[in-house]
Amino acid sequence: xxxxxxxxxxxxLAGCAxxxxxxxxxxxxxxxxxxxxxxxxxxxxxxxxxAAVTGQLNQWHQDWHAWQPGTLTRFNAALQSGQPTPxxxxxxxxxxxxxxxxxxxxxxxxxxxxxxxxxxxxAQDELPSGPPPESxxxxxxxxxxxxxxxxxxTPRTAQSRNPAVQLDFGAIAKGYAVDLAVAQLKARxxxxxxxxxxxxxxxxxxxxxxxxxxxxxxxRGQGILASVTIQGDExxxxxxxxxxxxxxxxxxxxxxxxxxxxxxxxxxxSVTVIYADATTxxxxxxxxxxxxxxxxxxxxxxxxxxxxxxxxxxxxxxxTPAMAQRVHFELKPAPVAHIVTP
Ligand code: AMP
Ligand code: MG
Numbered sequence: 001x002x003x004x005x006x007x008x009x010x011x012x013l014a015g016c017a018x019x020x021x022x023x024x025x026x027x028x029x030x031x032x033x034x035x036x037x038x039x040x041x042x043x044x045x046x047x048x049x050x051a052a053v054t055g056q057l058n059q060w061h062q063d064w065h066a067w068q069p070g071t072l073t074r075f076n077a078a079l080q081s082g083q084p085t086p087x088x089x090x091x092x093x094x095x096x097x098x099x100x101x102x103x104x105x106x107x108x109x110x111x112x113x114x115x116x117x118x119x120x121x122x123a124q125d126e127l128p129s130g131p132p133p134e135s136x137x138x139x140x141x142x143x144x145x146x147x148x149x150x151x152x153x154t155p156r157t158a159q160s161r162n163p164a165v166q167l168d169f170g171a172i173a174k175g176y177a178v179d180l181a182v183a184q185l186k187a188r189x190x191x192x193x194x195x196x197x198x199x200x201x202x203x204x205x206x207x208x209x210x211x212x213x214x215x216x217x218x219x220r221g222q223g224i225l226a227s228v229t230i231q232g233d234e235x236x237x238x239x240x241x242x243x244x245x246x247x248x249x250x251x252x253x254x255x256x257x258x259x260x261x262x263x264x265x266x267x268x269x270s271v272t273v274i275y276a277d278a279t280t281x282x283x284x285x286x287x288x289x290x291x292x293x294x295x296x297x298x299x300x301x302x303x304x305x306x307x308x309x310x311x312x313x314x315x316x317x318x319x320t321p322a323m324a325q326r327v328h329f330e331l332k333p334a335p336v337a338h339i340v341t342p
Pocket of ligand 1: 110238
């Protein structure tokens with residue numbers, strides 16, 4: 001995450017040296033460093049547009065937070081009652097999109113697993129230092145099978161038939177926020193921009209006469225694994241086991257839950273997806289991560305995702321043919337990459 005940042009920072013620095021009309025701001029929200037950069041808009045206009053977006057981001061961060069008391073925690077408590085519950089406006093699109101995306105991912109993208117994340121110690125600011133939870137507690141939650149399809153949505157209400165359901169939109173919230181932010185910047189007439197939430201980003205237009213170029217972090221170590229140049233308007237999202245994790249007795253416990261196991265997903269260390277919108281790409285990167293080395297191509301096909309790069313725990317890198325066309329490896333010597341057709 002940090003390094004992608006440098007990659008981008010480097011480009012922008014290069015831009016500043018030539019006095020190009022770049023306006024860029026950083027803030028810390030959604031638990032990560034967020035950078036919004038624009039090109040070719042007069043600074044006062046760019047500043048006003050970016051200020052509007054950052055205000056919104058801070059509000060969404062509060063509204064959608066999975067454990068700090070707010071709109072989502074209140075909604076979760078109400079859902080738990082099993083009664084029809086009014087849907088707060090800020091959560092309605094997340095609920096609807098999540099239900100669709102859960103369905104097409106065989107519920108591997110499953111924002112109903114909030115209790116599992118909490119059990120493993122990820123629904124808190126400070127990560128635990130281990131040991132992992134009791135196996136009986138894991139089994140109980142796994143067998144309760146909380147899913148998005150346990151929730152019945154009407155235009156105004158939601159009702160859960162499974163008390164194990166607890167919503168955590170961590171796997172889609174950044175993507176959705178990026179899409180909303182980009183829509184706002186476009187609505188204000190900005191022709192070139194990038195909204196980067198800790199390496200989860202969407203960019204459109206150009207950086208002067210060059211395309212926007214972004215780095216994808218190596219899942220182990222701090223370097224950049226590969227770079228991608230943005231064509232037109234695209235989102236690039238990565239899910240990784242390095243983003244939130246703790247080590248206990250030499251074993252890594254990370255934040256992406258496999259509902260089938262009742263614990264951290266095994267097999268992959270990072271998944272990068274390019275797609276037209278960041279919401280879908282975010283859900284997909286998480287779903288493919290959970291699907292693991294054997295099943296990600298099938299889930300990618302089901303979700304309509306043709307640009308995927310995965311890194312396995314062994315270090316093996318696989319790409320779809322479409323992704324191979326887009327990725328430029330920055331490691332020297334370039335790693336061996338396996339082409340996998342979904
Ligand atoms: P991402 O970094 O986009 O892959 O999202 C990971 C975050 O999504 C975690 O930190 C949890 O908040 C949440 N989460 C964990 N496991 C899942 C899952 N299987 N489906 C949906 N959300 C999940
Ligand atoms: Mg995600």
